[in-house]
Amino acid sequence: MKSKVVAALAATMAIGATCAFAANPFVDVPSDSWAYKSVVELADAGIIQGVDGQYFQGNRNITRYEAAEMVAKAMAHMDKASVEQRALINKLADEYADELNNLGVRVSALENRVGNVKLTGDARIRYRYQDSYKSEKGLAKDDIAGKKNDSSWDYRIRVRANAQVNDRTKVTYGISSDNKNFADNAQASDEDNDIYTDIAKVDYNFGGNNWNLSVGRTDAYVLGNAYGYNYGDVFDRAELKYKNDKFAATAGYGKFKTNGTDTYYGPNVAGKNVLDANGKLTSDGINGVKTGYGELEGFFGGGRAAGSAVGVYYNDFTRAGDTNNGEQNSFYADDLWGAYAKANLGKWSLLGNYEKVNFDKDIKTARSAKTDDASVWIGKLSYGKANFATPKSWDAWVEYINAQDGAFIGANSNSWRFDSHMDNIESWGVGADYTFAKNAMFQVMQSFGTNTKDGNAPDPEEQTRAQFVFVF
Template identity: 55%
Template structure:
């Protein structure tokens, strides 16, 4: 059991965490062994617009809440070193103030699945999520937004192992998030702003551990295009030092 403030990655630590992978206040109960894990939790998002950073008329609003569940299976080396598959569900309870609009609201249902497969020094990750929109249409229906992420990694940059490194390439296909026309989460991925919604985009990157608990990371998007109507967003170049303690 875990209670308090912790990092919550939607879908679990093996998933990509596209919609959310950041600070969270809540409670989580997890059962696991080397073959299987079951997780249930409840709490509040603390970062990004859905975590209360949405501002309307200079007022910040309360964070949304979610109840979540995850089922994972491990093979080829156990839950720490091997491959894994998982399915997960979130019921997100938004605050009407998040939108700053007088419109009908309902909970957001999120269903997702991932597969993380190791073969030699390579890892292949595939992650799918579908979101039933918060906005109720005039006919009582809701729109769905789908997200596909694929990532292929060679090597393993480990914060505990100086001179360890990895290189990766990934592909993102994300539908338009119709919630106030923008992305509301705080993603565990590296992309920002226009590269998180209504977009198809490739990316490459390298991670290098130059000292214990210290890493240099660089990433670059390319071949990015808008999916529906909008002008294509610009590419993103990002370089950062990350220290853990």
Template identity: 60%
Template sequence: MKAKVLAALAATMAVSATCAFAANPFVDVPTDSWAYKSVVELADAGVIQGVDGEYFQGQRNITRYEAAEMVAKAMAHMDKATVEQRALINKLADEYADELNNLGVRVSNLENKVGNVKFTGDARLRYLYQNGVKDNDDSWQYRIRLRGTATINDRTTATLGVTTNNQGFGDNGSAQEDEIAADIIKVDYNFGSPNWMLTLGRDTDWMLGGSNSYGYQYGDTIDLAQLKYNNGKIGVTAAYGKLKEGSGFFAGGLDDADEMVDGVKMAYGEVEGYFGNGSAAGVYYANFNGGDWFGTQTDEGMVWDRFNGDDLWGAYASVNFGSKWNVLANYEHVNLLDGRETITGDDSADVWIGKLTYGKASMAQPKSWDIWVEYIDAEDGAFLGGSTNSWRFGNYMDNMTSWGAGIDYVFAKNAMFSVMQSFATDTKDGETNNDLEKEQTRAQFQFAF
């Protein structure tokens, strides 16, 4: 692997003759070595540092993360490369996209460059079904998203994204009230180092628990200030933000209380560790503020409810076995606001999630696929009503045990088909919830451009 990556990177860096006069930085690379010129050029450009700053160790196989670090540094020199060399760097970036993302380098094999602006987008068509429930308005939904990222300077980028939100084809015409909306309005600043990143503004697909967790509690749009450090081995995140989406599930059975999640403020911290085979583990904490009371008139009188979360902490481990298997375990403990125990009999709740995946579906690799099975055990009150990152209906994520299975298949480059199905779903505590126990099915097409 090392010879292949070094040869490719050396070609991309050979854009001037200055390196020919650089001193040999490594004592174990003789001047008559076939790799001497490439090694010196890459070291002088800062793409490689060697081991202990003195040895190159050319016979040692490098890890994918070490290769990704080299690719990331080569990407920083894109402005010096020719069209052919840029194409080679982009090809390497596609190969190491997952590792680069974990290193904090935002990469997309679908990005189109126009000057200093990159445009990307995606589209989704999905079918949602719950056994015994017929809803022609919401069963078929589509969503289209467009993103533009402008490079302001070598430290700063600005991103604007718009979305149609999930729109239905039924008689009422829409699954969500808003149609076109801005879901990304942010600036990223890297302090001159790829290890540090400051994000200010509105971001989407933000996950409480991090991108390697399940995202049970929240995975959607947030207005935030976030500082993140990531050196490829350790990641530390500190953020303060305001949640912008909700699913309408709360104690007391309120179904129209999205506003109680939209606007809830949150202080957030997370520490993660990354391992050479792509595995990761982390712990995180969130403190909530802003649960306004919400009143609903019922036949029994006025029912008052609110966003019930006080704070939570969680932990996850995502472990790869070989090149095909991944095991994810995720746990969260939620502390509820005072008074919640009068409804559930407890002032806290837990959720345990396990997921086993075989294979890996990559949008850049046609005919790639994966298959997975998951298990969720959520106590009453564990789900706070956020817009979950799970494929399941958000208003049936609480007080239940359930299995799920699915398959993802990339049938063409940038095009994937997925099917998910729940089974053996039961109410965990209290009386049986017939709606919750009706099994869920989802099928969807995803396209990226």
């Protein structure tokens, strides 16, 4: 293996005259050896170091990890390579991708290969079940959030194209199918417009890669390492971020979407939509709402890579031009602020998240007419870590949610739960993830102890979810 890897790397390195007079660092490589020139050039470039700094040991087989280390160092010299040479380095990097990932090299080196366009994606098949939502009286059982038989099963496919334009600029474009169910009675209209653009953005790194300017659409708006309680869907924005191993600061401005459309109207109290004087749905959902936002984060216990962090964040909401019974800016939430803490304790991981929504008291909707604002507390304890690249890896977790009425303002949150039952609840959940084959994972989740917090509505039924996820 060694001769093949060394020969390939030597062929790619345009070192030329810069090392023509470099000294041979290895006592076991004679000047008349067929590999002499290549070995000297690679050693001078820092790609190989030998054994004990003196011996090359050319007849010894090397491990894949040693080969990956040499590939990683070659990737650092991509700026010296021609298009054909970069293609060969990229091929070697793909061959040793898992080893590079485990060595922590994946990173900028793999993702910043100039001139490389990489397609990635995932496919999900899931099962979700919850009995009828009893608080919705007067509706037929099949009209509410409960899922039965084939309609409990759905699928989604996403594809991403990642193009590294130069060493600072990256373009990402992605498409996604909507969640389509397997029910035999699915309406033909359900098949229309189910493919949409969920990512279309340009990222520009500068300032020694500590600064990043990102402009365009992202598929999930989640600040920091928080739970993602309120929103986890398409978001159009311009965002500036500074980060190092100890600190990160984010500022941006954008507009919320739901599956890339402008047709979602969020549920109001007890999941009921609010009608205006003409019997039309009011624009009380989060779709189309604009927000300015910011976040400050600190990383500790080994820095950003260690997974331990604290953060605070803020959103200021507006919906210019909309009306609700004659009132402008009809979105009931005025602003939101939150804080999180995440601790990595070896195989254990603990997350705590708090958010508070301040109502706009001038907007005449059922929620914003309240005098009290709403908050949510979330805790999650995890053990282990399931990794798509590592078969038989697994994790298990338990979570707790305590949300006041009005704390949930969005649609398609990052939670595994039904969005219609994220608000005004106290609930526990458990789950597990298992990588049964490379790039293939099985996940299962179950809620329990779910209660309605305020009002006389019956408690929601418990939720069950299981899914297969495949990445490529």
